[in-house]
Amino acid sequence: MEHLFVSLGGKLRERWIQAFPGAAVTASVASIGKSTSGPRGIVWLDLSATPDAQRAAQVRDAVAFGRPVVVMAPTPGEAEAFRLLNEGARGYCHVGAAPEQLREIALVVEHGGFWMPPELMQRYLALSLRVVPPPMSPENELNELTSRELMVAEQVAHGASNREIAAALNITERTVKAHLSAIFEKLGVRDRVQLALAMNNIPTYTTVN
Amino acid sequence: MEHLFVSLGGKLRERWIQAFPGAAVTASVASIGKSTSGPRGIVWLDLSATPDAQRAAQVRDAVAFGRPVVVMAPTPGEAEAFRLLNEGARGYCHVGAAPEQLREIALVVEHGGFWMPPELMQRYLALSLRVVPPPMSPENELNELTSRELMVAEQVAHGASNREIAAALNITERTVKAHLSAIFEKLGVRDRVQLALAMNNIPTYTTVN
DNA sequence: CACCACACTGTCCAAAGGTACAATGTGCCT
DNA sequence: AGGCACATTGTACCTTTGGACAGTGTGGTG
Numbered sequence: 001m002e003h004l005f006v007s008l009g010g011k012l013r014e015r016w017i018q019a020f021p022g023a024a025v026t027a028s029v030a031s032i033g034k035s036t037s038g039p040r041g042i043v044w045l046d047l048s049a050t051p052d053a054q055r056a057a058q059v060r061d062a063v064a065f066g067r068p069v070v071v072m073a074p075t076p077g078e079a080e081a082f083r084l085l086n087e088g089a090r091g092y093c094h095v096g097a098a099p100e101q102l103r104e105i106a107l108v109v110e111h112g113g114f115w116m117p118p119e120l121m122q123r124y125l126a127l128s129l130r131v132v133p134p135p136m137s138p139e140n141e142l143n144e145l146t147s148r149e150l151m152v153a154e155q156v157a158h159g160a161s162n163r164e165i166a167a168a169l170n171i172t173e174r175t176v177k178a179h180l181s182a183i184f185e186k187l188g189v190r191d192r193v194q195l196a197l198a199m200n201n202i203p204t205y206t207t208v209n
Numbered sequence: 210m211e212h213l214f215v216s217l218g219g220k221l222r223e224r225w226i227q228a229f230p231g232a233a234v235t236a237s238v239a240s241i242g243k244s245t246s247g248p249r250g251i252v253w254l255d256l257s258a259t260p261d262a263q264r265a266a267q268v269r270d271a272v273a274f275g276r277p278v279v280v281m282a283p284t285p286g287e288a289e290a291f292r293l294l295n296e297g298a299r300g301y302c303h304v305g306a307a308p309e310q311l312r313e314i315a316l317v318v319e320h321g322g323f324w325m326p327p328e329l330m331q332r333y334l335a336l337s338l339r340v341v342p343p344p345m346s347p348e349n350e351l352n353e354l355t356s357r358e359l360m361v362a363e364q365v366a367h368g369a370s371n372r373e374i375a376a377a378l379n380i381t382e383r384t385v386k387a388h389l390s391a392i393f394e395k396l397g398v399r400d401r402v403q404l405a406l407a408m409n410n411i412p413t414y415t416t417v418n
Numbered sequence: 419c420a421c422c423a424c425a426c427t428g429t430c431c432a433a434a435g436g437t438a439c440a441a442t443g444t445g446c447c448t
Numbered sequence: 449a450g451g452c453a454c455a456t457t458g459t460a461c462c463t464t465t466g467g468a469c470a471g472t473g474t475g476g477t478g
Contacts, residue, residue, distance in 0.1 A: 085334050111324075113314075114330060115321065158413050159399075200409065203367075204368030205368075
């Protein structure tokens with residue numbers, strides 16, 4: 001397994017070699033392609049010298065070579081972690097991670113897992129509740145909607161106008177309005193904006209009246 | 210490392226023992242606590258005989274024992290995966306996963322990673338982007354907004370009406386409209402519904418015209 | 419100073435959204 | 449058969465939204 005560290009600074013070179021005795025260190029993402037044809041190990045991307053704005057692109061480029069990429073950030077942050085993992089990185093850790101930690105991460109990533117610091121993982125899971133369809137439980141207000149009402153609600157959730165909904169469902173605009181009134185009542189929302197947000201699990205704080 | 214499989218059916222018992230020769234199989238979550246005091250291995254939760262409605266609770270209970278939990282589902286699905294991982298599970302796989310796969314997952318989970326099928330992971334990361342503040346990059350359309358416009362946009366993003374925004378910002382409803390017109394233009398959205406969704410990183414598919 | 423971006427406001431108007439009152443038809447359950 | 453939930457549509461009416469045209473004031477910059 002041939003680990004490749006991409007780093008401009010390279011101050012931590014010794015630490016990396018200590019973690020993976022056979023590891024190579026290079027300065028540019030472009031040279032990932034030039035690696036030997038041996039077993040394709042992890043690409044470790046040191047972003048401490050990369051400006052914020054270019055990090056995503058850098059990760060994307062690295063990922064494009066097809067090897068698993070682990071990002072090492074100088075100041076790991078939640079937002080950045082999620083964005084970079086979304087670019088295709090398989091791991092996200094502190095650039096100063098200890099050798100033992102690096103080996104752990106390597107183990108995880110090599111076996112198809114994802115790795116990020118436990119606090120981030122925790123936060124990540126909590127946040128993602130919002131984007132996941134809630135369980136089909138009885139207390140779910142969506143279950144109060146009839147099938148037709150649900151269709152209308154889903155359209156609104158994607159920003160459709162009454163006219164568009166009518167066209168999509170092959171009914172009159174008047175009927176759309178009828179369904180909408182029922183939906184507002186059942187879900188306790190005021191208008192289509194709040195409905196759209198509610199359908200996407202986004203809370204709305206409205207001043208009473 | 211003492212692996213514990215919690216399963217009602219237990220048809221796959223042999224497969225599991227094959228994967229982890231020292232593994233134990235039990236029928237109820239409650240018995241997780243009774244395990245020996247040896248090294249605390251992974252709890253594998255077979256949900257194939259558990260009704261949908263009870264799965265989350267089952268996972269929650271299992272997680273409560275403090276040991277890493279991997280969920281094995283009969284028909285793995287995106288929504289369920291996210292919900293159960295949210296309950297604290299560290300892995301999510303098919304109940305019929307091969308022994309080699311199980312060992313891979315174990316390796317990942319034991320080293321602090323978390324595991325789910327690659328397609329799901331991909332989807333998960335994409336969805337999570339919505340709840341994460343987007344990068345402050347130049348290509349971010351939000352940066353085109355003036356400070357006042359941004360305030361209005363944020364209010365809309367939470368479902369406020371023009372009247373409410375006016376009250377909140379201490380300006381006329383007319384001024385709110387002026388800002389809104391500018392916002393629509395700059396962000397390329399049609400109305401406040403699409404703005405609200407855009408502000409929450411939710412894509413809108415609109416029929417042309 | 420002239421110019422410009424920005425915040426703010428006014429009036430008018432058209433389109434979209436939403437409600438009230440009301441009716442018709444269908445399918446299911448008692 | 450009668451009752452009920454649901455889908456559908458009509459007319460009328462009010463509110464909200466959003467755009468057009470237009471103007472004022474402030475602060476910063478060449």
